[in-house]
Amino acid sequence: MYPLPMDQLSVSAVYPTQKHTYVHFIQVHNGLPVLTGRVMVKLDLQGRVIAFGLDAYASIGISLNPAQGDAAAIASASAGLTNIGSVVVSPQLRVLPVPLYRGVEHHLVRVVEVATTENGTPARWECWVDANTGQLLYRQNRVMHHAPPASAGAEITGSSTVFTQNPFIPATLEPLANLRVVVNGVAQYLDPSGYLNTGLGGPISATFFLDGRWSRVETNGSTPSFVTTLQEGPNAISFDSGSNTRELSAYHHVNVIHEHVNTWLPTFVGMDFSLLTNVDVAGTCNAFYDGGSINFYEEGGGCQSYAQVAEVVYHEYGHAINDKFYGILSSDFTNGAMNEGYADLWAFTITQDPILADGSSCSTPTTTSGDMTRIRKSIPPTSWARCMPMARSSQVLGGTPTCSSGAISTSR
Ligand SMILES: [Zn+2]
Structure with missing residues (x-):
């Protein structure tokens, strides 16, 4: 289930209690301890596993030959410290896993302990220095004080x-x-x-x-x-x-749909970039994805600013997902209607509602009941004209709406 590096785990402690036994492991990679690498298994009295915690790292693929020596590590560890007393470099190199977005990178590190005094108070700084670049990756004072905390930022x-x-x-x-x-x-x-x-x-x-x-x-x-x-x-x-509510709402909706994509396509990274999101584009009652940005027309013609209608943003972002996802699969979406359907699907799976873009009209808050077969029913006549030519014939609603009334505040 988990790609555990079993051959690198070594028991560090066993704590029996009246009801449970806790077994702790540390991770050792090619003889080098992995800092923060540990596993805990909790067993009941019958020896059955009832809980566990994993901080072990599979596939540590780094060179174990440091490019820099002790002197570079000492210089880096001591930087910014004053009144330095003793400095001790551990002869044992270690591996430090550093979490990244969607992964971990591993560093070969030297552990350096620098003793100092500050205002008469002793400090013992444990420093983790990259043994290849000399960069100081972590430093903590091992002397605990009961003085008020220093500036936390x-x-x-x-x-x-x-x-x-x-x-x-x-x-x-x-x-x-x-x-x-x-x-x-x-x-x-x-x-x-x-x-x-x-x-x-x-x-x-x-x-x-x-x-x-x-x-x-x-x-x-x-x-x-x-x-x-x-x-x-x-x-x-x-x-x-x-900012204004159009800009802020569009920003919010993109973050919601990005999170949603990550949930359902956890290994897909094609949308992991800052997508240009244009708001108040000249024109009315439409929105589009142009291959590099998503674009939302300003309020008018009876339509809201579509930047403020969540499902329209999800839909346009859905086109971008279609573009990038199938592009990564070395394919593309030449079938326009299917592209529209897939874009809708991204919106529906967030809202769990088959009606797309309720509230996109200025005068019609919700779709009238009784007709659930036509998605997009609440959208005013000209909506999606460019976006969805296949559905245009079903987009007829009565009335001549206006957005100037009531509690809808869209002014900057
Ligand atoms: Zn579309």
Whole structure:
């Protein structure tokens, strides 16, 4: 079930209790201990496995011959430390797994211990230095203090007000998932829950961009951004005054569909890039994918800004998935109707609803009941004309809607 490197596991401890026995293993690769590599198995009194924890690493494919010697490791480990006393390099090299997005990279490291004194307080820094590049990968003081914690850095919790479905459903505050922020000239990203610890002490200036790991939003070629000052500790950041609901909703929807793709195609990386997401494109009642970007027309002609209609964003993003997914399979989608159907499928599997793009009309919040056979029924007459010529004949609704009324606030 799991590709465990069984031949590299070695028992490090056995802890019997009245009800359970805990067996701990460490990982040793070609004689080198793997830092953080460990396995725990919990057994009941009959010796049956009832729980386990795995932090073992299969296929560690690194050279075991270091390119640099002790001197480089000492220089790197000592950088930035003062009042240095003793420095000890462990003769035992180790392997350090470093998690990456969708994987792990392994480093051959030297462990260096640097003893210092700071303001009369002793410190013993355990340093993990890359034995090939000399880069300091990790450093921790092994002397524990009961003094107040030092500066922990400016933390960000980002959110914005978006229409999670369409403008007929009240907007809600949602996390700014995977958003880019530049602090001290270096780009960092909020995590999928909208959180980031910058690791930099506040107060410090930060520039936020509506441009994250999976979507780069533009209106007229410009990406919304704003500058603010982060304080030390938690900072609640809203993008609402630096952008508008069309831009923010489109950004949100792309993050939702990207997460959805990852869930269903976990090994597919073809959409792992920041897709240009154009909002308020001149024109009305349409949206399109052009092979390099997804595009949403501005409000008008009885239609909402389609950037604010979740399923339209999912559908256009679905075209991009079709493009990249079948491209990776060395094929393409020459059948336009099937391409449309597959794009719809990506939207339906999020909403679990066969009606596509309810609320895309300015006047018709939901599809009238009784006809569930025609998907897209709620879409105004001209919708999808370019996108879905096969379905055009079924797109007739009455009335001449307008978007200027009521609680729908779309102004910037
Ligand atoms: Zn389409």
